[in-house]
Amino acid sequence: MSRLRPQWTLVLALAWLAFLLLPVTALVTHTPWRHFALASGDLAALRVSLVYTAVAMVIVVAFGTPLAWVLARRRFRGRAWVEGLLLVPLLTPPLALGILLTTLYGPYGWLGGWFSGLGVSLTNTAPAFVLAQVYASAPYYVVGARAAIEGVTPELEQLGRTLGDSPWRVFRRVTLPLSWLGLAAALSIAWVRALGEFGVVLVMAYYPQGIPVKLWVNLQDFGLPSVYPLLWLFFLVGLPLPLLLGLLAWRRRPQARPDAAGV
Amino acid sequence: MRVDYRIERPACIEAHFELRGLTALAGRSGAGKTTLLRAICGLVPATGEPYAGLPPERRRIGFLPQDSALFPHLTALGNIAYPLRGPDRLERARELLGRVRLAGLAERYPAELSGGQAQRVALARALARDPELLLLDEPTSALEPGLRDAVFEELRAVIEQARLPALVATHDSHLAQQCDWLAVLDGGRIVQEGPPEEVFSRPATESLARLLGFRNIFGGRVARTAPDGEALLDTACGSLRARWAGGRAPAGEVSWGIRGEDVQLLPPRQDPVARPSENVVEGVLRSIRRQGLAVALRVEGPVTLDLLLPRHVCEGLQLAVDQRLAVHLPPQYVRILGSTGRNNHPAD
Numbered sequence: 001m002s003r004l005r006p007q008w009t010l011v012l013a014l015a016w017l018a019f020l021l022l023p024v025t026a027l028v029t030h031t032p033w034r035h036f037a038l039a040s041g042d043l044a045a046l047r048v049s050l051v052y053t054a055v056a057m058v059i060v061v062a063f064g065t066p067l068a069w070v071l072a073r074r075r076f077r078g079r080a081w082v083e084g085l086l087l088v089p090l091l092t093p094p095l096a097l098g099i100l101l102t103t104l105y106g107p108y109g110w111l112g113g114w115f116s117g118l119g120v121s122l123t124n125t126a127p128a129f130v131l132a133q134v135y136a137s138a139p140y141y142v143v144g145a146r147a148a149i150e151g152v153t154p155e156l157e158q159l160g161r162t163l164g165d166s167p168w169r170v171f172r173r174v175t176l177p178l179s180w181l182g183l184a185a186a187l188s189i190a191w192v193r194a195l196g197e198f199g200v201v202l203v204m205a206y207y208p209q210g211i212p213v214k215l216w217v218n219l220q221d222f223g224l225p226s227v228y229p230l231l232w233l234f235f236l237v238g239l240p241l242p243l244l245l246g247l248l249a250w251r252r253r254p255q256a257r258p259d260a261a262g263v
Numbered sequence: 264m265r266v267d268y269r270i271e272r273p274a275c276i277e278a279h280f281e282l283r284g285l286t287a288l289a290g291r292s293g294a295g296k297t298t299l300l301r302a303i304c305g306l307v308p309a310t311g312e313p314y315a316g317l318p319p320e321r322r323r324i325g326f327l328p329q330d331s332a333l334f335p336h337l338t339a340l341g342n343i344a345y346p347l348r349g350p351d352r353l354e355r356a357r358e359l360l361g362r363v364r365l366a367g368l369a370e371r372y373p374a375e376l377s378g379g380q381a382q383r384v385a386l387a388r389a390l391a392r393d394p395e396l397l398l399l400d401e402p403t404s405a406l407e408p409g410l411r412d413a414v415f416e417e418l419r420a421v422i423e424q425a426r427l428p429a430l431v432a433t434h435d436s437h438l439a440q441q442c443d444w445l446a447v448l449d450g451g452r453i454v455q456e457g458p459p460e461e462v463f464s465r466p467a468t469e470s471l472a473r474l475l476g477f478r479n480i481f482g483g484r485v486a487r488t489a490p491d492g493e494a495l496l497d498t499a500c501g502s503l504r505a506r507w508a509g510g511r512a513p514a515g516e517v518s519w520g521i522r523g524e525d526v527q528l529l530p531p532r533q534d535p536v537a538r539p540s541e542n543v544v545e546g547v548l549r550s551i552r553r554q555g556l557a558v559a560l561r562v563e564g565p566v567t568l569d570l571l572l573p574r575h576v577c578e579g580l581q582l583a584v585d586q587r588l589a590v591h592l593p594p595q596y597v598r599i600l601g602s603t604g605r606n607n608h609p610a611d
Contacts, residue, residue, distance in 0.1 A: 155332050161319035162304050162326040163346040163392050173345070177336045 031228040038233065039226045045214035046233055052126060052210065053194050056133035060141045060190050065183070068145035069171070073154065090139045094199025101135060101204050122204075129205035136201075137194035141186045148182020149175060181249055188242040195238045264396065264428050268311035270295075270302050278311075280453045282396075284443035285422060287459065288432045291474060294448045296432035297329070300398045303430075313396075325389030325427075327399045331381040333373035339384045340369040346392040359387040363421060378406045379414045386418055390425055397422060397429035403438060415441065436463070436476045447471055469518045469600045478569040480520035480600065488512045494599060500544045500565040504594035513602040523559070523571035525596035529589040530580060542592040544568065548584055551577075562588055 071083060089097060105112040105122035112122050122128045152175050160170035176183075198212040206213060211234045218226040264282040276295045280286075290296050302309035304326050305319035314322045333342050344356035360366055363383035373381055382402060389397060402418055403411040415438055422429045431442060439445055439459060446456040455467045466472040469480055483498035494512040496503045496519060505512075505519055529538060546564025553559075558577040560570040568590060582588075 153332075155328060156334060158301075158304075158306050158319070159326065159328060159332050159334075160345075161306070162322070162324060163388070164320050165346075166318075166320055174334060178334075 027228060027231060031232065032225045035225070036229055038229050039218050039222050041209070042214060042218075042230050042233065045209050045211045045230070046237065048129070048208045049195060049210040049212075049234075050237055052129050052208075053133055053191065056130045056137065056194050057187065057191055059130070059134050060138045060194075061187060064138055064141040064190075065145055068142050068186075069149055069175075071142070071146045072149035086139050086142055089135055094136065094197070095203065097135060098132065098200040098203025101132060101200065105131065105204070124205055124207040126205075126208055129201060129208055129210065132200040132204040133194040133197055136197040137190040140193050141190035144186025144189055145179075145183050148179040148186060151182060152178045181245075184245050185249070188245045191241050192238060195234075265312070266303065266430075268299060268302055268309050270298060270307060270309040272308065274298055274451065276302075276448075276451045278446075278448065278453050280446040280456045281444065282428050282430055284428065285419060286428070286430050286444040286446060287439040287442035288430055288446055288448055289436065289439040289474070290432075290434065290448035292434050294434075295451060296434075296448055297400055299448065300326070300400050300430070300432050303396075303398060323393065323395045325386075325392050325394035325397045327382070327385050327389055327397070327402055329400045330405045331373075331378075331385035333376075333381055333384055333388075335373050337372075338369065339365065339371050339373070339376065339380075342373070342384055343387045343391050345388060356387075356391060359391050360384075362390075362424075363387045363417070379410050379417075382406070382414055383417065383421075386421055390421070390427075394427065397425075397427050399429060399431045401433055401435075402431060403435065404433075411435075411438070436474075439475075447474065449474060464596075465598060466600060469520070472520050472598070472600050476522060477520040477598075477600075478523040478571075479526070479566070480518055481566050482516060483519050484516055485512055485514050485599070488514070493594075496597075496599070498566070503542050503592060503597055505597035505599050506595060507599040512599050515602060517602050518600045519597060520600050521568075521592050521597050523569045524557075525593065526568055526570045527591040527593060528560070528570060528572060528576070528580070529591055531586070531588065538589070539591050542594055542597065543589055544592060545587065545589045548582060548586045548588050551582060551584060562590055 071079065071086075092100070102123065103109050105115065105128070107113070107116060107121070107123060115122050120127055122131060156174050156178070157170050160174045161167070165173060195210075196212055198216070201210060202213055202216070209217065211230060215227055215230055215234075218230055265280075266282055267279045268276070269278075270276040274295045276299055278299055288296050288299065298307055301307045302311075303314070303322075304324055305314065305317060305322050310316075314324075333339075334345065337345065340353065340356050340360060343359050344352045347355055357366070357369065360369055363386055365380060365383055365387075368376065368380060368384075371380075373384075376384065382405075399418070403415050406414055419441070431438070433439055440463060442459055444456065445459040445462045446453050447462065448454070449470060454471055455462055463475055466475050466477065472480060481498060483496040483503070485494050486497050486502070487495040488507075488511050490511050492507040492510060492512060494505050494507055496505050496517070498519070503519075507513070529543070544562075544564050544566070546562040546568065548560060549563045549567075550561045551558060553574075554571065556574050557571050558574055560572060560577075560582070562568045562570060570590065
């Protein structure tokens with residue numbers, strides 16, 4: 001009987017995967033293949049989504065990695081609180097988060113006033129778009145990156161120190177190579193989250209229009225059929241990164257069992 | 264080289280001792296040996312010399328943690344080259360790999376190396392750091408028993424060739440005996456140091472004696488002493504001649520002991536005239552157990568003695584449980600281990 005069990009888990013796993021992908025079949029069957037055409041402004045939306053999400057990811061990684069490292073390695077009072085508070089932006093409904101951000105960074109918010117003093121407006125501008133995406137995706141990256149860094153044996157990092165490396169060099173030569181797959185997975189989750197973000201962006205940066213907002217605009221202005229081509233485009237640009245990472249993770253498996261090695 | 268370290272966390276340790284050649288740091292599991300090594304590396308907050316206050320990367324120490332801890336993402340060669348800088352680093356790493364006789368395994372990943380090979384790669388990597396001191400934490404404990412001696416012998420040969428002082432933490436008294444100098448950590452401080460044969464034959468305290476493998480430890484009273492350390496003891500098994508490590512033995516109640524290997528079994532049918540005239544104890548053989556290549560016997564008489572005999576000696580005697588036996592405790596091996604603190608003054 002125990003021999004059958006792996007088969008059943010396989011069936012169950014495939015069934016669940018099919019269930020999750022079911023909405024895509026609707027996309028396949030309902031796309032107007034004969035009259036497949038992008039609406040005006042779709043390509044501009046694509047450019048906005050790709051460029052600004054890439055910028056947002058740079059910020060998410062640059063500032064998220066140190067926080068993830070601190071959470072993974074340092075033991076300090078109130079760490080559990082920090083970990084809980086980190087999830088507050090995720091917990092906040094996107095619409096509410098957008099409203100809070102606008103209250104803060106908008107023209108009448110105290111931070112917004114300070115930024116406009118510097119000549120940067122954080123409503124309906126490119127920086128506002130990036131900011132909204134950062135808020136929507138950064139916690140996902142931090143949570144994932146923390147787990148990835150925690151997976152690296154601290155003794156190996158300490159050993160790097162005894163072999164003459166500064167903490168930063170140890171991070172580059174030991175922590176990063178041993179956790180990059182996990183870090184990349186965290187980044188890919190943040191990427192799809194930011195790329196698909198609608199609620200926060202809608203309130204804070206209706207313009208410049210990225211793909212999610214443009215989908216909404218297409219639906220309202222041109223009707224349902226104009227949604228599907230843009231959605232295809234969205235998948236086309238959004239999926240390669242997660243797929244590539246999945247492939248890398250799969251290829252790496254037979255090469256070595258880094259965690260099983262004499263650590 | 265002298266080591267003076269004071270650690271407050273995670274355990275309170277105050278260690279002062281000499282480092283001479285290959286020095287063993289012996290102690291029970293959990294005595295703080297690893298903590299002390301890590302403190303000397305700068306990985307545990309501590310005060311002391313050498314290297315006071317320097318970050319780990321500024322201390323010229325080659326550290327071999329337990330289980331070798333090779334970087335799993337680097338090959339054997341990559342591991343050794345890790346601390347090296349400059350354009351010729353791979354060449355120098357290759358040379359070190361040859362020194363530990365693993366030249367053919369340069370491209371292997373740690374997961375593809377045996378425990379002994381990994382240990383040698385770790386040693387080469389520590390040497391690549393160009394250290395002035397080597398620290399080895401239980402270098403053989405992760406290995407199969409059969410491999411331990413061979414691997415340790417190799418480590419020892421490379422260390423001697425490199426002419427570096429080395430400190431080896433171990434709870435294996437067999438390994439400790441093979442070093443040039445021995446310091447024993449117990450209760451958060453160094454309780455004794457010296458050449459291993461001296462420490463092993465004259466442990467300063469009863470707890471140390473147990474730590475170093477003394478199986479037979481009993482109480483007695485000193486009846487007569489001589490200036491050279493010879494003494495006569497009143498014990499449960501009668502009058503025994505014994506030795507004290509330094510000068511005249513203390514008076515009063517003491518503990519005394521003898522190693523299981525040092526107890527001599529007197530052949531059952533031996534001519535009584537040929538028997539030693541003193542330090543003979545009679546008893547009943549209670550158990551016979553194999554212990555590696557030796558045989559452990561337990562003889563119950565006025566005291567219970569554990570004996571460890573070489574296999575070949577035992578096989579010739581055709582011993583059986585419940586047999587009556589006589590054993591000899593050679594006076595030079597009967598050690599007075601220290602005063603037990605009671606009735607030290609004859610007046611009491």
